Amino acid sequence: MEDIKYALIIGASRGIGLGLANTLAERGWQVVATTRNVIPACHSGIDWLTLDINDAEQRNALQEPLSTSQFDVIFVNAGVYGPEHQDLLQASDEELLSLFTSNAFSPVRCAAELLPLLTPKTGILAFMSSQLASLNENLHATYPLYAASKAALNMLSRELSQSTAKHQQTLLCVHPGWVQTDMGGADATLTVAQSANGIADQLDKWRGKGGHHYVDYAGNVLSW
Ligand SMILES: NC(=O)c1ccc[n+]([C@@H]2O[C@H](COP(=O)([O-])OP(=O)(O)OC[C@H]3O[C@@H](n4cnc5c(N)ncnc54)[C@H](OP(=O)(O)O)[C@@H]3O)[C@@H](O)[C@H]2O)c1
Numbered sequence: 001m002e003d004i005k006y007a008l009i010i011g012a013s014r015g016i017g018l019g020l021a022n023t024l025a026e027r028g029w030q031v032v033a034t035t036r037n038v039i040p041a042c043h044s045g046i047d048w049l050t051l052d053i054n055d056a057e058q059r060n061a062l063q064e065p066l067s068t069s070q071f072d073v074i075f076v077n078a079g080v081y082g083p084e085h086q087d088l089l090q091a092s093d094e095e096l097l098s099l100f101t102s103n104a105f106s107p108v109r110c111a112a113e114l115l116p117l118l119t120p121k122t123g124i125l126a127f128m129s130s131q132l133a134s135l136n137e138n139l140h141a142t143y144p145l146y147a148a149s150k151a152a153l154n155m156l157s158r159e160l161s162q163s164t165a166k167h168q169q170t171l172l173c174v175h176p177g178w179v180q181t182d183m184g185g186a187d188a189t190l191t192v193a194q195s196a197n198g199i200a201d202q203l204d205k206w207r208g209k210g211g212h213h214y215v216d217y218a219g220n221v222l223s224w
Pocket of ligand 1: 013017035036051052054080128175180182183188
């Protein structure tokens, strides 16, 4: 019989994060997930904790209930789109700071604080990035503010690669595809279940591989 695997999903109240928590639980993983408000309808096996990733006190308070836990996967999924207009000249400094804090600074701080809980050798630390973050893939800077915040996430996550390499763990920046969520909209090409199943497959595939990789839900390696 295979060993039980343990996942911590940060930002799982809805959308892809919730889908991934449900998918892993359906596949037999033990899942701890975080929400900053209400607990959504979900698989009965998921344990919930409260966290706003931008709140340093809440991040600190998360340590206590998790103090004896160890995870095969820590996945920081939380993210925001930023100002609807996506125009640098229109955006206020507060809007830009809020976007970069939510999508880059807080996810990486949160992950750095949780890293001692990641299993050595086979553990995967993953961030929900976007293909739009790639200078090579996003040639025309589509949704530039959102894309720049995810590019910042990719770069800041690289700094953690020294710590993950030291323990032979794997670091992933994941593009979930274009997904039908509040953020992705109804015209998106993938359902939450399709994206979440693809991402769950990647978590199996990259286990024990080491390094820092930028991959999509379907297993394609993206250009930084
Ligand atoms: N949908 C797409 O097509 C697509 C494509 C590429 C990348 N992504 C990325 O995939 C991730 C999930 O996107 P989604 O489409 O599922 O978006 P979504 O439906 O808007 O859900 C966003 C999730 O992030 C949480 N969140 C946002 N700010 C948070 C904070 N400060 N602290 C804790 N949780 C926070 C939200 O919690 P609340 O419910 O409390 O707001 C919600 O659970 C995001 O990082 C997004 O950038 C999405």
